[in-house]
Amino acid sequence: MKRAKISKIKKIVELIKNNNSFLITAHMNLEGDALGSELSLFLLLKKLNKKVTVYNHDATPDVYKFLPKHKLIKNNFKKGKIDLAFVLDCSDSSRAGKVEDKLNDAGNVVNIDHHISNTFFGDLNWVEPKMSSASEMIYHLAKEMRIMDKNIALCIYTGIFTDTGSFSYANTSPDTHRIVSELMKFNIKPHLIDKEIHSLCVPDDIDFIGKCISRLKFAPGQKISWITISRWQKKNYDLTEIIFSIMKLLKKPEVFVIFKRISKDRTRINFRSCSKLDVNKVAKFFGGGGHKRASGTTLNKNLKESEKKVINFIKGCLNGKK
Numbered sequence: 001m002k003r004a005k006i007s008k009i010k011k012i013v014e015l016i017k018n019n020n021s022f023l024i025t026a027h028m029n030l031e032g033d034a035l036g037s038e039l040s041l042f043l044l045l046k047k048l049n050k051k052v053t054v055y056n057h058d059a060t061p062d063v064y065k066f067l068p069k070h071k072l073i074k075n076n077f078k079k080g081k082i083d084l085a086f087v088l089d090c091s092d093s094s095r096a097g098k099v100e101d102k103l104n105d106a107g108n109v110v111n112i113d114h115h116i117s118n119t120f121f122g123d124l125n126w127v128e129p130k131m132s133s134a135s136e137m138i139y140h141l142a143k144e145m146r147i148m149d150k151n152i153a154l155c156i157y158t159g160i161f162t163d164t165g166s167f168s169y170a171n172t173s174p175d176t177h178r179i180v181s182e183l184m185k186f187n188i189k190p191h192l193i194d195k196e197i198h199s200l201c202v203p204d205d206i207d208f209i210g211k212c213i214s215r216l217k218f219a220p221g222q223k224i225s226w227i228t229i230s231r232w233q234k235k236n237y238d239l240t241e242i243i244f245s246i247m248k249l250l251k252k253p254e255v256f257v258i259f260k261r262i263s264k265d266r267t268r269i270n271f272r273s274c275s276k277l278d279v280n281k282v283a284k285f286f287g288g289g290g291h292k293r294a295s296g297t298t299l300n301k302n303l304k305e306s307e308k309k310v311i312n313f314i315k316g317c318l319n320g321k322k
């Protein structure tokens, strides 16, 4: 590891040693990396007999309820002093939702994240866009502290597994596999974790996914493929990745977009890229962010307008005009 990384980790270890009460949070719309990094850090701090609370904006989705200690996660605040707040897997503190206000009460804010769009909002910012996940970063922290056990390994594995698309995305590095081989020594059962996370649909969901897929649109030449969804089902699990995974079966498209109507004049947009097109830059242009190959934004425009603006912009990018 590079020297800069090591010194950041050492500073965080120092902060952990010198403080007693901790808050941990992650982004809204919780998924495997948010929860995996939070719970592994929680368990790590607990091993040191620290006072730790995990606060999240959203409730934990059912599919992640196999993770140890998820029941201890809080959605409402209690009064009390916080020495240090860890914000994990958040490109910006606003991604923490209502927990953002609570960060002002903390003596220090430590930002641990792997989004290239990170805004360096913390008092200490450890940002590694080349790492697969925030959970992979927690692994390095745990390694430095020489702490690891079955539960910590399970949480970290789940985070890496989710954010690498089951080790299939471009962010899966030799390091990722090396780390996973270390974690597997703690009796990790990949097939069971895969089942927990991916076998989540009821028949209605498959019907909904079918309807979405039947609305696939293509730009001339099929380099862009997208779907507009006027009635997005808000469930306590997210079908976005499943729909993208079906879209990605297509041979020609380089960019995939899903437009979801949130309200009359609000649209959520998710981007995935399997070419050189940097969708973090696309999302950024429209006020959002994320990673080079996976990003998102929300526009204060209706579905039709959003579709037109965004698809035209991507066409321009692919033609080298932007």
Ligand SMILES: [Mn+2]
Binding pocket: 033, 034, 089, 114, 132, 133, 134, 163
């Ligand atoms: Mn992540």
